[in-house]
Amino acid sequence: MALRPVQRQSVSDQVFDQVLSEVVDGELGAGDPLPSERRLAEVLGVSRPAVREALQRIAQTGLVEVRHGGATTVRDFRRSAGLDLLPRLLVRDQRLDTAIARSVVEARTQIGPLIAALAAERGGPAAAAALDEVVGRFASTSDPVEWQRHALEFWDVVVDAADSLVYRLMFNSLRAAYEPAVPALGALLTDEVGLLEPYRVLTAAIGAGDPATARAAAERVLGPTAASLLGAFAELGEE
Amino acid sequence: MALRPVQRQSVSDQVFDQVLSEVVDGELGAGDPLPSERRLAEVLGVSRPAVREALQRIAQTGLVEVRHGGATTVRDFRRSAGLDLLPRLLVRDQRLDTAIARSVVEARTQIGPLIAALAAERGGPAAAAALDEVVGRFASTSDPVEWQRHALEFWDVVVDAADSLVYRLMFNSLRAAYEPAVPALGALLTDEVGLLEPYRVLTAAIGAGDPATARAAAERVLGPTAASLLGAFAELGEE
DNA sequence: CAAGGTTATCTGGTCTGACCACTTGACCAC
DNA sequence: GTGGTCAAGTGGTCAGACCAGATAACCTTG
Numbered sequence: 001m002a003l004r005p006v007q008r009q010s011v012s013d014q015v016f017d018q019v020l021s022e023v024v025d026g027e028l029g030a031g032d033p034l035p036s037e038r039r040l041a042e043v044l045g046v047s048r049p050a051v052r053e054a055l056q057r058i059a060q061t062g063l064v065e066v067r068h069g070g071a072t073t074v075r076d077f078r079r080s081a082g083l084d085l086l087p088r089l090l091v092r093d094q095r096l097d098t099a100i101a102r103s104v105v106e107a108r109t110q111i112g113p114l115i116a117a118l119a120a121e122r123g124g125p126a127a128a129a130a131l132d133e134v135v136g137r138f139a140s141t142s143d144p145v146e147w148q149r150h151a152l153e154f155w156d157v158v159v160d161a162a163d164s165l166v167y168r169l170m171f172n173s174l175r176a177a178y179e180p181a182v183p184a185l186g187a188l189l190t191d192e193v194g195l196l197e198p199y200r201v202l203t204a205a206i207g208a209g210d211p212a213t214a215r216a217a218a219e220r221v222l223g224p225t226a227a228s229l230l231g232a233f234a235e236l237g238e239e
Numbered sequence: 240m241a242l243r244p245v246q247r248q249s250v251s252d253q254v255f256d257q258v259l260s261e262v263v264d265g266e267l268g269a270g271d272p273l274p275s276e277r278r279l280a281e282v283l284g285v286s287r288p289a290v291r292e293a294l295q296r297i298a299q300t301g302l303v304e305v306r307h308g309g310a311t312t313v314r315d316f317r318r319s320a321g322l323d324l325l326p327r328l329l330v331r332d333q334r335l336d337t338a339i340a341r342s343v344v345e346a347r348t349q350i351g352p353l354i355a356a357l358a359a360e361r362g363g364p365a366a367a368a369a370l371d372e373v374v375g376r377f378a379s380t381s382d383p384v385e386w387q388r389h390a391l392e393f394w395d396v397v398v399d400a401a402d403s404l405v406y407r408l409m410f411n412s413l414r415a416a417y418e419p420a421v422p423a424l425g426a427l428l429t430d431e432v433g434l435l436e437p438y439r440v441l442t443a444a445i446g447a448g449d450p451a452t453a454r455a456a457a458e459r460v461l462g463p464t465a466a467s468l469l470g471a472f473a474e475l476g477e478e
Numbered sequence: 479c480a481a482g483g484t485t486a487t488c489t490g491g492t493c494t495g496a497c498c499a500c501t502t503g504a505c506c507a508c
Numbered sequence: 509g510t511g512g513t514c515a516a517g518t519g520g521t522c523a524g525a526c527c528a529g530a531t532a533a534c535c536t537t538g
Contacts, residue, residue: 066490294519
């Protein structure tokens with residue numbers, strides 16, 4: 001039996017999703033007014049507080065602007081939304097947006113080495129020890145999905161070692177976008193399983209306080225995955 | 240008369256701020272339960288819907304987890320919060336957190352060149368023309384605050400040229416954190432006013448499709464500002 | 479005719495009090 | 509121990525009312 005936790009969706013969650021889709025999918029363009037809260041409540045068959053909670057959450061992400069007395073209007077999310085919106089954009093209607101996915105992989109490949117270099121500057125032996133522990137758990141896994149989870153865990157420790165709040169929060173946002181896709185992506189990344197050596201080099205470089213080597217090792221860690229994923233996205237995009 | 244728009248704060252905004260402060264300032268640690276909605280409403284002297292709207296917004300940022308039937312608990316924001324939280328963390332109680340500010344400047348200095356290189360690969364002459372237009376407006380400004388605003392505008396166009404949604408959203412998040420501080424930071428950045436040449440070089444490199452030069456030019460654009468700011472933060476931190 | 483005030487009617491903001499749905503833990507029977 | 513029952517506390521939702529700001533049409537008024 002493969003049991004998973006049942007997933008509940010409250011009324012306001014559903015309103016949130018529906019309105020978000022309208023905004024993100026371009027049904028409503030920047031500057032367009034949303035229907036009034038009362039109208040939305042009526043159309044969706046829910047109470048006004050439920051609608052309000054959803055709208056407030058959407059406003060929190062910067063997608064709409066609600067003005068007391070005036071209409072709630074849609075903002076240009078390319079201009080006003082933050083990185084927290086990424087998970088919602090990456091997978092829409094349970095389908096992966098390959099153009100955005102490419103952008104995620106690209107950013108990951110470029111920023112990862114920066115973080116690795118910082119980690120080498122600041123992490124020290126303590127960080128290396130923590131990384132060694134993660135690498136140890138790596139060794140015994142052959143399942144690609146589990147491998148990716150360990151890779152995330154590894155980077156989590158690297159980010160900690162880099163001791164930068166901005167990179168920490170960036171990583172959290174990217175992880176929130178990446179993690180739900182891991183099960184689907186695992187099948188594409190079977191070749192990477194077992195390639196432990198770059199991780200060891202990176203760990204050693206961080207332990208030795210050698211930023212340049214760490215940067216290079218990070219590129220070797222991230223490169224193959226990036227190549228596999230970008231190739232797969234290219235195929236998907238052509239279909 | 241120096242008049243500014245009056246800033247309104249709704250009841251739920253105030254609840255949002257207060258609870259957020261409790262969480263972020265560590266009054267409530269990870270795992271701790273929040274008071275119940277009814278209790279919060281009573282203590283703060285507001286209605287329960289107002290409390291709920293605030294809590295839903297906080298939950299949206301990943302700072303707390305609310306479970307139907309159970310208590311709403313605080314999450315470790317270093318683990319679960321996204322980049323959108325940055326503005327709230329950077330300036331707290333109307334004071335700048337210098338450690339975080341350092342992290343912001345650092346990330347900006349490292350990521351900017353990456354974006355510039357991408358812009359050179361993808362922007363082309365159209366991007367260069369748009370940048371030229373911004374640079375033109377640069378030339379006639381002597382006020383450091385206005386100079387910084389133009390710099391933000393310049394980078395906005397560069398990010399557009401890079402054609403990467405992830406960097407776009409990152410930039411938006413960082414901008415949201417940086418922009419409110421610009422008036423206060425302007426006084427520290429008087430030396431940069433008039434240093435137009437690096438911007439011109441960067442614009443030319445993007446127009447010519449030369450990523451390596453663009454990267455180097457971006458470093459020259461960002462370097463001086465970073466140095467000034469980091470120096471100022473170091474002094475502030477010692478006080 | 480232009481400028482400024484008035485008013486009707488939209489919009490979002492807040493409150494009240496009730497009820498439903500879920501979780502938790504204590505207690506009880508087996 | 510195991511499972512069932514139940515009460516109390518929590519968040520989720522609803523209805524209806526009223527407050528407060530924005531907007532535009534419609535007046536006055538000079």
